[in-house]
Structures are given as structure tokens and as C-alpha cells.
Amino acid sequence: MAIYGYIRVSTKEQNTDRQFQAMAEYAVANNITIDRTFEEKASGKDFKREVYQNMKLALRPCDTLIIKELDRLGRDMEQIKDEWGELQKMGVDIIVIDNNMLNTANKTDLERKLISNVLFELLSYMAEKERIKIKSRQAEGIAAAQARGVQFGRPTLSVPDDFGKLVKKWRKKQISLDEVLRLCEMSKSTFYRRLREYRLMS
Numbered sequence: 636m637a638i639y640g641y642i643r644v645s646t647k648e649q650n651t652d653r654q655f656q657a658m659a660e661y662a663v664a665n666n667i668t669i670d671r672t673f674e675e676k677a678s679g680k681d682f683k684r685e686v687y688q689n690m691k692l693a694l695r696p697c698d699t700l701i702i703k704e705l706d707r708l709g710r711d712m713e714q715i716k717d718e719w720g721e722l723q724k725m726g727v728d729i730i731v732i733d734n735n736m737l738n739t740a741n742k743t744d745l746e747r748k749l750i751s752n753v754l755f756e757l758l759s760y761m762a763e764k765e766r767i768k769i770k771s772r773q774a775e776g777i778a779a780a781q782a783r784g785v786q787f788g789r790p791t792l793s794v795p796d797d798f799g800k801l802v803k804k805w806r807k808k809q810i811s812l813d814e815v816l817r818l819c820e821m822s823k824s825t826f827y828r829r830l831r832e833y834r835l836m837s
Contacts, residue, residue, distance in 0.1 A: 636697045636698060636699075637670045637671070637693075637695070637698045637699075638667060638668065638669050638670050638698070638699045638701065639669070639670060639671050639672070639673065639690060639693065639694065639698060639699070639700050639701065640658045640669045640671070640672035640673065640700075640701045640702075641672075641673050641675075641687065641690055641700060641701070641702050641707065641708075642654040642655060642658070642672060642673070642674045642675070642702075642703070642707065643674075643675045643676070643677065643679065643684075643686075643687070643707045644675075644676050645676070645677070645678050645679060646676065646678075647676050649676065651674055651676075653703075654703045654707070655672070657703045657732050657733075658672065658701060658703065658732070661701065661730075661732050669701065671693075673686050673687070673689070673690040674686070675687060678710075679706065679707075679708070679709040679710040679711075680709070680710060680711065681709065681711070681714060682708075682709060682714060682718055691725075694722075694725060694727050695726075695727075696725065696726030696727070697726055697727075697728070698726075698727050698728070699727070699728040699729075699730060699740050700722065700727055700728070700729050700730070701729075701730045701732065702729070702730070702731055702732070703731075703732045703733055704731065704732070704733045704734075705731050705733075705734060705737065705758075712758040712761055713758075715758055716754070716755055716758050719751065719754060720751070723739070723747065723751060728740040728741075728742075736750070736753065737750055737753070737754055737757075738750075794819065794829050794833070795818070795819055798819065798829070798833065799833065801815050801818055801819065802815070802830065802833065812826075
């Protein structure tokens, strides 16, 4: 029944003191001893982190894992849900210092299940909120760029004024395809695409 702490920041430049202090204060307030603290400076994009994986190897049923915030596990909400479920299956209790309602330590199986349900709803909400935020930022960025005159999407290539005449000559084999492409300054795929459009407009 060991108690482990996990502390993570995303880059080497970031400081872990705040998380260490929060963990120490929690231990004192709850009269517990943290047997070992795993510290890691790595991105939270996934769970393929060396220190985190080493910590999981050390975890045993009835052990307790303490983190300061839920996003110390990772930044992908769906992955956090999966990881939380895996830790629960391992029989590991989880304490989230900044969110006491998610703590599973000293809870019954029913209470743990209810906590997991609350967690999943919370993570789904947070994930949707993040998606909306990203879409909003993208829309704002596109609007700002368009206001500056930036064009999005594949640029439309114009065809020469004599495109129709060149096509007729090519069909009559009066000029080669290579010659048409050179005169139109087009690739073969663009030429055939413009040819289809030309037929529709004719």
C-alpha cells in the first residue's frame, strides 16, 4: 500500500516547485507519507513517457497515486479517460489535489464507479469546450487573414484567351499535347481539369 506522487511539466524550462509544494502540503494536511515522487519534464500529448511508464510498473493494487491537477496525466481528454480506467482496473487509487471530488482513495466500489462517471462527463465537457475554442480561434484567424487579403484554398489558374482554339488544334492533331501544355503553361492534370470545366461552360 505505497503512496506515489507524479509531477509533470511539459518542457525542461518549466519549474516543478509549485507541484512539489502542493504535494507536500497535502501530505502534511492529511497526515500521510509519500513514499516516492516521480518527476518528469515531457509533453502530455500521450502516455508514452519514460518516467510515467516506470511509475506504472511500480504501482501495485491498493497503491495510491497523487497528482496536483488532472491534466498532469496528459492533455488529451480521451486518453486521460482511458488511462484513468486502466489505473482503476489495476486497483490503484487516485488523488487529484485540486479536485477533491475525483479522489478514489478509501471509497467503496460503488463510489469509485460514480467518481469515474463524473470524471468521464467532466472530461467530455472539457474536450468539447477545447474543440469549440480551437474552432473559434481558427475562424478568427481566417477572418483576420482574409481581411488582410490572404486567399485560402487552391488558387484558380486562369486559361489563356485562345484556350478553345488550342484545344481544337490539339484535337485535330495539328499540335501535340506537349505544345498545348507549354503554350497554356499548365501541367497535364491541370489541362485536363480545365478541359472538363471548359466543356461544361461551352
